């Protein structure tokens with residue numbers, strides 16, 4: 194693994210009205226790692242990833258992604274983003290959805306065919322491409338959304354709670370896909386509130402009430418405070434229970 198940074202967040206703050214949602218966030222994410230952002234519902238994970246990709250502007254501070262100060266169109270082209278809710282056309286087949294989004298990304302001809310095949314294979318959807326999305330299970334829809342985020346061969350893949358509502362077997366499959374992508378050199382940022390997923394990340398940022406309360410490997414986070422579990426560690430660093 195190289196030690197070059199792919200994301201640098203400096204003194205980022207954001208409020209919605211009177212509510213302070215991100216408080217002085219400083220964070221560096223290294224290239225080639227799976228970085229997890231762990232925090233309870235409402236802690237600011239989605240807001241932080243949205244500011245990362247330029248979908249939302251911070252009130253203060255600066256963000257650099259792939260050596261570009263955000264928001265930056267060139268950097269955005271190298272990022273694959275999967276939002277929390279699936280944005281799929283239900284009446285279209287998986288292939289038609291993929292074709293539509295590939296065209297939107299400006300991928301054409303032979304490259305389009307190749308990219309769709311490669312991405313579908315990674316998420317195990319090759320045999321379901323001609324099925325209308327309305328007939329997909331929740332897990333298949335999530336995998337199709339991941340597939341779409343992979344179409345432009347992103348250097349950085351950002352996934353907002355990619356496995357919510359997915360059973361443990363499928364969740365394991367999806368994490369295997371992340372490992373394969375990492376092997377190929379893709380950097381991954383994933384938000385989660387699930388502890389066993391957090392354990393699988395190379396580095397973990399714990400966020401609570403808009404504050405980054407600790408950043409380290411899952412092992413070090415536990416060892417430093419003599420915790421048996423990440424939940425215990427979260428309690429230690431956050432000074433409160435994990436749940437809101």
Ligand SMILES: Nc1ncnc2c1ncn2[C@@H]1O[C@H](COP(=O)(O)OP(=O)(O)OP(=O)(O)O)[C@@H](O)[C@H]1O
Nearest residue numbers: 209214232233234235236237238239240241277386
């Ligand atoms: N557009 C908005 N306008 C006003 N408040 C917002 C907006 N977006 C988010 N918030 C508030 O900001 C806080 C953080 O929300 P955010 O979605 O970032 O949390 P989260 O950690 O991603 O939560 P979850 O795990 O439930 O998705 C919440 O209190 C939320 O209600």
